[in-house]
Amino acid sequence: MGKKTEKGSKDKNVVGSNDDDSKNSAVGLLDKTLLSPEDYQCTGNLDEDFTELCCRVGYTEIPKIIACSNPPGTPASEKTSMDESEWNADGQAGSVHNAERFSYFRPKIRVELESEDAKSVKEVSVRGWKIDDKMMGVFAKCLPALTDLHAISLWNVALTDNTFSSFVSILQQCPNLRVVTLEGNPLPDQSYYKLITDDLPLTHVSLRNNKIDDEGARLLSQALQNLKLTNKNLASLNLGYNHISDVGACHIAEALRLNRSLLSLNLSSNRIGDKGALALAEILGHFALNHKEILERRRLLLEKESQEHPRSPGTSRHGDPKSDRPQSHQSNNVSDKTQVAKTSKSTVKKKEKEKDPPRKEEKSVTSTQPSGTSSQTGAVKKEDAKPPKKQLANPDPKNQRGKGVKSATKRVPLTEQEQTEPTEVTNPLLEPTESQDGKIFLPGNKVLINLNLLRNRISEEGLKGFLAAIETQVVESKPVPGTKIQTGLLRLSIARNNFSPTSPTFIKLQEIMFTRDPMNKSSATSVEDHIA
Secondary structure, eight states: OHHHHHHHHHHHHHHHHHHHHHHHHHHHHHHHHHSOGGGOOOOSOHHHHHHHHHHHHTOSSOOEEEEOSSOTTOGGGSOOSOOGGGBOTTSOBOHHHHHHHTGGGSOEEEEEESSSSTTOEEEEEEESSOOOHHHHHHHHHHSTTOTTOOEEEEESOOOOHHHHHHHHHHHTTOTTOOEEEEESOOOTTOGGGGGSSTTSOOSEEEOTTSOOOHHHHHHHHHHHHHSOTTOOOOOEEEOOSSOOOHHHHHHHHHHTTTOOSOOEEEOOSSOOOHHHHHHHHHTTSOEEOOHHHHHHHHHHHHHHHHHHSOOOTTBOTTSOBOOSSOHHHHHHHHHHHHHHHHHHHHHHHHHHHHHHHHHHHHHHHHHHSOGGGHHHHHHHHHHHHHHHHHHHSOSSHHHHHHHHHHHHHHHHHHHHHHHHHIIIIIOGGGSOOEEETTEEEEOOOOSOOEEEOOSSOOOHHHHHHHHHHHHHHHHHOOOOTTSOOOOSOOEEEOOSSSSOTTOHHHHHHHHHHHHHOGGGOOHHHHHHHHHO
């Protein structure tokens, strides 16, 4: 009996100690909740900062930070099944291992480190658990402190319009962020266009599986058109697995008319038919400018002329003086001024003729003097010859000649750069155009090199439009001096649509694109090209 009582007392002591530990931990959480998260200074260590902020906000279950060598979104490194050591002798799983068995479904944050340092977080990925306003506030504190953060991925985190606006404000505080993946988060207001702005220097934006419809495509098109022409950051846009139809494809094609930064566009698994396909194919070849683009082109040309040939503030476009008088008075004034100019010129000529005879007489006098006075005449001639040279010459002729040569050599390349840089960098409307049938045609978009239209509703008619556009690009594409790189579309994915795989148009289009795709070229052909 004594032994049993001793065991009972020991068990009570153990239970009491456990209760005390739980109470202490609870008191610790309560103490941290009294602290304000705004007073906390982040150190750049995501594990420490995130845990501390979650405790101060009041979270009892804190998502774990898991560092993995694989990129975020590939959970191959985690355990998905139980090992043999996790089973008991009776063939049943233990209670501790049961908890670890379902750890895969618990909220966690996957990070990829640039190095072994815990502060070198390169990518952050959140998958499959809800991010509310409170958690977004925690991210607003700890994510901007990551100086090496390059990519953020949010998959199926139940974003709302309010949390998405907070997420965009967080992105603006991360200067080195370049890649944003936002998939499986449908928003009622279709406000994904907020990611495409000059304030965010993003190079790749993925918006797959967000139920983006034609209205969302229209908003994205306006955002692409509102980007500054000097902004060359956004190079890739993924809009696959959405609800974009012909109307939305036409909106996106409207943005690609003058956009010269986007290199890759993914529109796979949507509802695009022949109308949208023809609109996208049109901007790849020659397309006619509309009335608004023609007016903008004229305005840009006038600005360019004014920059190259600046006018005085008192002159008009044609060089005539500005006045509020009628045209008749202006013409009379011009005629009077021309007569005055003619009379002034005639008087100047008469004065010059009057001055010339005395010079001839001086020369004759010097020639008729006796031979004995030859030295005097030579001295007179030298003295007469020197003053005009002194008047015409500069005290430092070497510097004057050098300055004149330098200014001539410097001005020529500057004017050439001023003429070429605006046409190539500022606006594609200043590119060389062609006029046919009363319309002005602009060269197509040759910056886009990858277009994905897999699993849509394109038929033979849309194929013919793409074939015509690609053929024009093949004819006009010229290799860069010293290289063999072609301009224009290099990869077109258009299979699995409403046409037969044995279609002659599709086969011909495949043959052309196979020669243009750099990934399909074998090493043997590349070696032969280098040898040639």
